Amino acid sequence: MRFFAIAIYLFLAVVATAASIVSLREGESRAFRLSALLSAVAVAWAGVLWEVAVSAPWLATCSTVLAAVLITAALLPYDPVRRALRTSAPPSKNVDERDVIFARRRLVSGTTRFEAYYSEHPEKRAVDDRWRARPGLLSTDAAFYQPLWFAAADASFDTIEALHPHVDGPVENNRVPLDAVEATRFVKDWLKHSGAHSVGVTALRDYHLYTHRGRQEPYGEPIRKRHRWAIAFTVEMSHELLRFAPLAPTVRESADQYLRAGAMAVKLAWMIRKLGYPARAHVDGNYEVICPLVARDAGLGEIGRMGLLMTPRLGPRVRIAVVTTDLPLVPDAAQPDAAVIDACLHCRKCAANCPAQAIPFGPRVDEQGVLRWRIDAEACFTYWSTVGTDCARCVRVCPFSHPDN
Structure with a gap:
């Protein structure tokens, strides 16, 4: 013995x-x-x-x-699916993009638009003044400023801006009849050949859409549902570069992958329009849809504690783009992933390591039937505005992000 x-x-x-x-x-x-x-x-x-x-x-x-x-x-053997994990109902209230912090960031002090927004939302004025007092994202005065890495990230974001006029466009008059199964297979294969990590299709739902424009002109214009389907896809972010989070290499990698996803989405939408079907790309800074919700319903993952899409193989270490269209497609079957929710319930690693303390430690909260973890977006962005990067420490420490997860 x-x-x-x-x-x-x-x-x-x-x-x-x-x-x-x-x-x-x-x-x-x-x-x-x-x-x-x-x-x-x-x-x-x-x-x-x-x-x-x-x-x-x-x-x-x-x-x-x-x-x-x-x-x-x-x-x-432990099967979290057998646990009585309550699933979340679809959101019953749409989001106005004007309320998203990236839209508020574009408001210019002293302008009519600035004053009108904060007259309607006075509760946001003080908290927004705090991050406006910081150096800002990619600022030369930021705590983690590094000229080469910051300039590279800024160049990628500027290139994405150059893509914005091409997210939508005229549709060819002669529509090519296509089989939905064949079209779906081609789109998925082409995107993966172009560098996508995962691709899914879902019916476009009302709650996928913002209610009004907040980052593009015409500002405040209502957003209407114009397409039947949404193609969501992810691109991988480098694990090696994310190990530097929240330092400068992280924001360059983030910008690079936003650009890669954006270019692929614009290319796909352009191809679909050439076939005679309307299509719009949704890329960084120019969205009509909430990409994580679309990606979840397309079967690409689940929304985790940090508020990001958790994919099965890469966790939150991805960037997302979406193309909405009327091209005949076959939607993917998506089911709530109890394993991810269970892992996030017990892990709390992202919350413990968040330098802004913007991620909650507690269980999901019920907001009009929607079970979710609500991050403190203002605290998160205030930290970004202080250090000059988009942080990503939560992504770095997430066990699902590891190459051998």
């Missing part, structure tokens, strides 16, 4: 050592320390058993039973 117990604890030490090596390579210092401590404790206890268990055989027996219980508990 003594040798069997020693073998078990040495096995645990090997497993913990392997976990600590992986954690060290991924830059996860807390996980490394815990794994290394567990390895040291297991080796030390094996040494105790070697020295003491001869005169106290009961110690080896108890140690073996304890180890067996712990290993069994760790290996027991």
Whole structure:
């Protein structure tokens, strides 16, 4: 029994050592320390058993039973789908893009539009004044300013702006008859060949749309549902560069992938219009839809604690673009992912590591039937405006973001 117990604890030490090596390579210092401590404790206890268990055989027996219980508990099959996790109903209230913080960022002090908005929403004036007092995103005065990385990110965002006039356009008069199955397969294959990580199709729903324009002209114009389908796709963000979050390499990678996704969306929409079907690309800074909601309904993932789309293989380490269209398509079947919700309920790693304390620690809250974690967007953006990057520390520490998740 003594040798069997020693073998078990040495096995645990090997497993913990392997976990600590992986954690060290991924830059996860807390996980490394815990794994290394567990390895040291297991080796030390094996040494105790070697020295003491001869005169106290009961110690080896108890140690073996304890180890067996712990290993069994760790290996027991666990299916969060069987838990009574309440699913969220579709949103019953649409979002006005004018209220989104990126739209408020574009308001210019002293203008009629600025005064009109804060007259209607006086509760937002004080909190917005706080982030306006900071240097700003990609500012040369920001805490994490780095000229090369910031200039590269700014260039990518400027290039995305150059794409905005092409998100929509005239449709060819001669419509090409197409089979929905064939068209769906072609679109998915083409996007993946172009660099998309995942692609899905959903029926365009009313709650996918903003109610009014907030970042593009004409400002305040109502947004109408014009298309039947939405094609959502993701592109991968570099794990190596996100390890620097919240420093400058992160914002360059973010901008690069927004540009890559945007260019793919514009190209796809242009192709569809050439076939005689209306299509509009929704890219950074020029959206009519809320991309994470569309992507979720297209089967690409679930909305997690940090308010971002959690994909099965890359977690939140993606950027999203959408094309809405009337091209004949076959929608994907999307089901609520209880495994992701359960993981986010217990993990809280993003909340613990958020430098702005903008991510809640508690359970999801019910907002008009919609279960969600509501992040503090103002606190988040105030931090962005201080350091000059889009942070992404929550994305960096999320276990789903790891290459071996």
